[in-house]
Amino acid sequence: DLLQMGEKWVLMKTAQTPTNIAVIKYWGKRDETLILPVNDSISVTLDPAHLCTTTTVAVSPAFQQDRMWLNGKEMSLSGGRYQNCLREIRKRAREVEDKERGIKIEKKDWEKLHLHIASYNNFPTAAGLASSAAGFACLVFALAKLMNVSEDESQLSAIARQGSGSACRSLFGGFVKWIMGKEDDGSDSLAVQLVDEKHWEDLFIIIAVVSSRQKETSSTSGMRESVETSSLLQHRAKEVVPKRTIQMEEAIQYRDFASFAKLACADSNQFHAVCLDTLPPIFYMNDTSHRQVLVYICWIISYVEKWNRSEGTPQVAYTFDAGPNAVLIARDRKAAAQLIQRLLFYFPPKSDTDLDSYLLGDKTILKDAGLEGLEDVKALSPPPENGSAQKYPGDVSYFICTRPGKGPILLSNDKLALLDPETGLPK
Ligand code: DP6
Numbered sequence: 001d002l003l004q005m006g007e008k009w010v011l012m013k014t015a016q017t018p019t020n021i022a023v024i025k026y027w028g029k030r031d032e033t034l035i036l037p038v039n040d041s042i043s044v045t046l047d048p049a050h051l052c053t054t055t056t057v058a059v060s061p062a063f064q065q066d067r068m069w070l071n072g073k074e075m076s077l078s079g080g081r082y083q084n085c086l087r088e089i090r091k092r093a094r095e096v097e098d099k100e101r102g103i104k105i106e107k108k109d110w111e112k113l114h115l116h117i118a119s120y121n122n123f124p125t126a127a128g129l130a131s132s133a134a135g136f137a138c139l140v141f142a143l144a145k146l147m148n149v150s151e152d153e154s155q156l157s158a159i160a161r162q163g164s165g166s167a168c169r170s171l172f173g174g175f176v177k178w179i180m181g182k183e184d185d186g187s188d189s190l191a192v193q194l195v196d197e198k199h200w201e202d203l204f205i206i207i208a209v210v211s212s213r214q215k216e217t218s219s220t221s222g223m224r225e226s227v228e229t230s231s232l233l234q235h236r237a238k239e240v241v242p243k244r245t246i247q248m249e250e251a252i253q254y255r256d257f258a259s260f261a262k263l264a265c266a267d268s269n270q271f272h273a274v275c276l277d278t279l280p281p282i283f284y285m286n287d288t289s290h291r292q293v294l295v296y297i298c299w300i301i302s303y304v305e306k307w308n309r310s311e312g313t314p315q316v317a318y319t320f321d322a323g324p325n326a327v328l329i330a331r332d333r334k335a336a337a338q339l340i341q342r343l344l345f346y347f348p349p350k351s352d353t354d355l356d357s358y359l360l361g362d363k364t365i366l367k368d369a370g371l372e373g374l375e376d377v378k379a380l381s382p383p384p385e386n387g388s389a390q391k392y393p394g395d396v397s398y399f400i401c402t403r404p405g406k407g408p409i410l411l412s413n414d415k416l417a418l419l420d421p422e423t424g425l426p427k
Contacts, residue, residue: 016052021327043166200255210396
């Protein structure tokens, strides 16, 4: 037996996985433990250069137990969702050999060996930007590489799904569909790539991260209550989403932005209608001090609708998840530049914020918009389609400009690992 339990070697892998935003929403489970949804959903993967999770996983005979650190802080792995992911991936582990270092792990050894996991988000976890999606996808992907698992991305997505439903869509780049499946054991509830990130390169995605935030109602309990009480959810799952996903797939295939925008906006609005149809109604921001957030969401929606109508054909689609952050998808660079002008006109930074820390991600769009500094933002005139020149400084904490992005990758540069190669502890 080459595996001596007293040995000190540490074997590790580091992966990077994107986050995703649904344009046809997942809301409601038919099985809570396996995380099986009541409808298909479709998402766009966001460029990991701007929003991603990095995870290092390590194995060593010296480790006493499974341990995990998130953004440097140790956290418990005892939750059912972590346990399910770890069990499923361990089941599929195969022999691993590092001849150079004289390390050999046999298939049966994986049951006895413990893991260290360190994960880091390149965006604020509290910002409500689907960090659990990128996190579970990255955990499963990195472990699959460490354990020499032969399953493909779709099969891995069915494991990540058991960590968090939306995580299964983060195993691919571009546009992704989570097929709800019909088996009771969940084996056919998995993600597939519709098109890769190169297919629709014109798109720009601008996220407005809202500063005024409270603890969110968790998606998990929110959707449970919707399944139990909302008849609109039943209608949505049975009648609306099946037709809408077919139309959405077509819109994506043919890069038909008008249809894409119509479907994405309608689906976001129906998801929020289901929340209101839930007993008691789910208001994601029901605290009176956050009333302005609701006003802000309504403002964004009616503004985009008005702008799209004035242009004759949609320039921008909006979609909101279970929180106030607006995700705005612009049809091309020109529309994105106009969008950023409008957003910065109505939601300028507070006087002490510079433009560089107010727009994160792909900053090239600022130049297109003719905005080199705060002076240019101050000089913006009110957009033609809207008479109101009222501004809301400070309502948005910052914007992120990004694009459709690629799927998970393995990082081979050891410097990027989050665990120390000697001790297997966070660096
Ligand atoms: C509104 O995937 O976070 O973002 O499966 O319970 O972990 P669990 O929920 P989660 O729900 C995401 C809901 C959503 C819509 C979506 O991403 O499709």
